[in-house]
Amino acid sequence: MNTAQFIPEILTENIEKANFTWQTPSNIALVKYWGKSNPQMPKNASISFTLNNCHTITTIAFSKIERTAEVKFDLFFEGKEKEEFKPKIAEFFKRVQEYCPYIFNYKMTINSENSFPHSSGIASSASGLSAIAMCLMSLENELNPSITQEFINKKASFLARLGSGSASRSIEGPLVVWGNHPEIAESSDLFGVQFPYKVHSVFKNYQDAILLVDKGEKVVSSTVGHNLMHNHPYAESRFTQANDNLGKISEILQNGDLEAFVSLVESEALTLHAMMMTSNPYFILMKPNTLEIINKIWKYRAENKSNICFTLDAGANVHVLYPENEKDSVNNFIENELANYCQNKQFIYDSVGFGAKKI
Structure with a gap:
């Protein structure tokens, strides 16, 4: 599996400060994934409906600093600093550092809020980690304007998956498949892909x-x-x-x-x-x-x-x-x-x- 495609080779721009806000949805799996191997690889393929109203809104403010040995960030959830959430996000940044080396050059202030109760079985990790991934890709796009929207979505799904497997299915919609499957073109264990076939009208909306x-x-x-x-x-x-x-x-x-x-x-x-x-x-x-x-x-x-x-x-x-x-x-x-x-x-x-x- 080609993970090297997600390692940036050239970052042409110098960005001192940037601020990005993304709204990313939760999703509900129709065929479930339950069981994985490292790093966040599914034991079976899954497919989900992307949701509309259940979402996370995340803003990340990036400020350039001297390059550090560890990622610097503050985390606020619904207006309050959340130290208890930081270990999971720190682990996420550790997993993506090879693919987003620029994060060592910035202090990040993350502000996040949900439209639904946190940790109550509405896939808050999916919407939360996908929102952070989209903010990272917005910064990468500023640093390298030549990347395409298709690549941004694919890499965002790849990054989000490293934080929460189901988050790989929260970048696009309305139906997303995650996991390699012989009947789904371009499907991959590395990222989610939109369901590639024409969907019957009864499933619209x-x-x-x-x-x-x-x-x-x-x-x-x-x-x-x-x-x-x-x-x-x-x-x-x-x-x-x-x-x-x-x-x-x-x-x-x-x-x-x-x-x-x-x-x-x-x-x-x-x-x-x-x-x-x-x-x-x-x-x-x-x-x-x-x-x-x-x-x-x-x-x-x-x-x-x-x-x-x-x-x-x-x-x-x-x-x-x-x-x-x-x-x-x-x-x-x-x-x-x-x-x-x-x-x-x-x-x-x-x-x-x-x-x-x-x-």
């Missing part, structure tokens, strides 16, 4: 309502969960299943078979949690209200001949997916019934989005 069952921090971090796959008795079968499912959902996204979409997406969500429940140590990240919501969705779907379905990330919150032509009826169902199972009756209406935006 697809809706995702995120039901906040539990806004607290997850019981187990994704990093710990991924590591538990190394000795998992069902790991290899799971990796094979996920890659097979990606091939299946590729066809579904093209032919518009909503019944098959519902079945595959829900199976993927439950399989993800089954892997956590059968690891050692084992975890149950769903809450009682998660299961109540799932059963309510199944009942509603059967009674209304609906195409509503659910998916889950590594947490208790439920993503309710449905086509735009069911928006009014499903939203009524959410507000009148499902909201009762959410913490403080809170949920977020979202839909498929198109990736990072410079502000």
Whole structure:
């Protein structure tokens, strides 16, 4: 795999100060990745919807300094200095230093905020690390104006992946594949690529309502969960299943078979949690209200001949997916019934989005 393409050879410009702001989205995987090897390489390919409303806005102010042996940065989250977040970001900078050597020449002040609760299973690492990656690439573009937007997006995805695997899928949209797969052209373990085929119209502006069952921090971090796959008795079968499912959902996204979409997406969500429940140590990240919501969705779907379905990330919150032509009826169902199972009756209406935006 060619990582050398991301090492800058010539930086022609001298930039003393710069300031960049990016809004980058979270994403929700339809086919899940669970299990990785170093450095942040997926054990199976995955595909996600890029979201629109759930995002991180990050500003990085760069000030030129004498080159130092370690990266200098201050970190503020939602207006407050966050020392507890710094080790993860410091580790990210350590991983990308070979590809972004210019970061040793600058003091960085990072200001970040989310449009959703942090660490509650809405992929805050994905949106947060992708935003930092886009800011770094904005600086690199200033230092080397000859690089193309295509290269910027590819390298940003590559960099973001080194901080959070799912962050590689938050640069572009509306559908992004991460992980080498024989049926997806140009797919790679190194970065995400846009789904390369024409998507059926039923999946345009697809809706995702995120039901906040539990806004607290997850019981187990994704990093710990991924590591538990190394000795998992069902790991290899799971990796094979996920890659097979990606091939299946590729066809579904093209032919518009909503019944098959519902079945595959829900199976993927439950399989993800089954892997956590059968690891050692084992975890149950769903809450009682998660299961109540799932059963309510199944009942509603059967009674209304609906195409509503659910998916889950590594947490208790439920993503309710449905086509735009069911928006009014499903939203009524959410507000009148499902909201009762959410913490403080809170949920977020979202839909498929198109990736990072410079502000």
